[in-house]
Amino acid sequence: MREQALQRLRDIFGYGEFRGHQADIIDQVATGGDALVLMPTGGGKSLCYQIPGLLREGLTVVVSPLIALMDDQVATLNELGLRAAALNSTLDEIERRDIAERLRRGEMDFLYLAPERLLKPRTLQFLQSLDIALFAIDEAHCVSQWGHDFRPEYLQMGQLAELFPGVPRMALTATADERTREEIAQRLRLEDAKRFVSGFDRPNIFYRIVPKDRPRQQLLGFLKDQRGNAGIVYCLSRKKVEDTAQWLSDQGWPALPYHAGLPPELRAYHQKRFLNEEGLIMVATIAFGMGIDKSNVRFVAHLDLPKSIEAYYQETGRAGRDGLPADAWMAYGLQDVLMLNQFMANSDGDERHKRIERHKLDAMLALCEITTCRRQSLLGYFGDILDEPCGNCDNCREPAATWDGSEAARMALSTVYRSGQRYGVGHLVDILLGRDNEKIRTAGHQHLSTYGIGKQWSEQDWRSVFRQLIARGLAEIDLDGFGSLRLSDTCRPLLRGEESLALRKDVSRTASVPSRSSDKPVIAEADKALWENLRALRKRLAEAHGVPPYVVFADSTLVDMLRQRPTTLQDMALVSGIGAHKLERYGADFLQVLLEEGGAETAAPAHQAHEVQALAQAGMEAQQIARQTGLPIRQVYQKLAQAISIGQLDLHQVIDLPPGQLERIQDLFLNEAEEDLPGVRAVAQELDEPVEEGVLHCIRAALVLEISG
């Protein structure tokens, strides 16, 4: 069985080896056993039922809660040359009948269904008349009443056990916690299923959490390194989603809003664009997410604090399913905590439930404020032990400086106490800084012994102190008040001076920090142009086939192509993610781009063009590039102009003219009433002050692109 499985993996999917538990899981199910599979996002769950489905006789039925997800999976399978379809409400009667007919004739390998459709007596009856190879229940955590993805229909899926005796069943999920696991086993009647639990680490995700301070500017700072990347920006409220999306668009970022309050058609349209286009930013509430199968989401940014570590893990987990480096970035502040607290206070639900939610928020907060490895702490929360600090989070990269905050903490805590444990952070800071305002005077707080004793620290410092006191459970936010703080029991030893407290020193907020491993970018600077050409080809092919680009080839496949530089179709077949069908379909097209772009040494000029372009992108001026590459300056400009003309280089990366001059030159080019732009010589003669001809070539190239594009 194992041999056959491996062969399918290589021939059809184009991958060299199984990952993690895949081989064992496939073995278990292909030989007729049941399985419960817990694997992080991007771990490769789909293969775990797709390969057994191919090895066993008959139809594999995949239950999945979201239509968008199904369509994606079906497209992916079709691209691999497999026979798959989804039965859902978007089909009309004729299409439905056609699928049913093919099912009856046994001409289908995979059928995707939503649970509510599966459970219809008619569907069940129909399926019983077919030869079923396997049931795969995806997103199995939807069975959990405690989770936020709960789907009541999942509760009834246990009946498959009786209705289809002898047909193996497997449940798959990326949700980590123990309780959900037990619920799945019990509700889906998989008590005896073999369990496969993978670690929950997402090693390719870089975690960074920063204190919130002018969050939009901070977001821009983060996005600076993300040009051209697709990503999600999460906000708590619908209004903030819309404002942020608008604002990002105004700043020149391609951003779309998504939340449950938008008309369904618009929502679907935005989702579709996000999946199909490259480099879009989705600004969204948590309504956006489950079922986003897009494998090349490069970042997830949070402008507001998620309400639990589970939510944080799940949301950030949407980045980097393709295994390439990805970023999880968050800016959080105390205001977020107050807001979430208020939500909780106002939500219905019993006291016990609220207490649980409260604890989850506390844990989330603690993760924000720790000074040690984020990943260790994150995984530890789910019971996964990571022996060493990860080296791929902010705290590992730039160890947080700490300071002895014992004295400040004592000042802060006694201010809380002396003012009657009835005030929020803003007012407490006012007291500590000795500010004079109405609220202070009304309460008579200018007479407190702590009034004005904290002047050696700034307002920012004090806010940071309070945040950390709360995160460490030394002070608590009152649940039903207006963010008032009170002391918790654990702060006594500190107040009495028996304990000291090391606090995190917040890094300078304006300093821009690299978003992740900027020391080793995924695409080498010299490969950027080729990378873009490969992506452009992928996009064209995807449009022609009516599928999202990542269904044609994952980013990781393109990256491997760059690394391997195949020069023949045989070599092309060795690239990860290229199976027989895709090789036949797309191999030649991609090979052509690779060869044109001249990895080959004979094509030295093309190679130099990359170098020139890369140096320009790195901020070098033409003269410097000429020195560096040994090319004559004219040739440097020629290559720059060429790159500009195909949109691979921005004009402003190349030229730097005094204000007004660029506009004058552009006007000269455009003033001629002819069809074609005048040549650079003609324009050069009209100019009062001499400008390098190469510069004119570049300006002209940009205009040509603008006019034709």
Ligand code: ADP
């Ligand atoms: P999950 O459903 O667990 O989030 P997917 O099934 O979507 O993950 O797989 C994530 C990515 O990893 C996909 O692009 C998939 O093709 C790829 N993948 C899965 N298994 C392997 C493997 N053995 N080798 C290489 N890539 C793999």
Ligand code: ZN
């Ligand atoms: Zn770390």
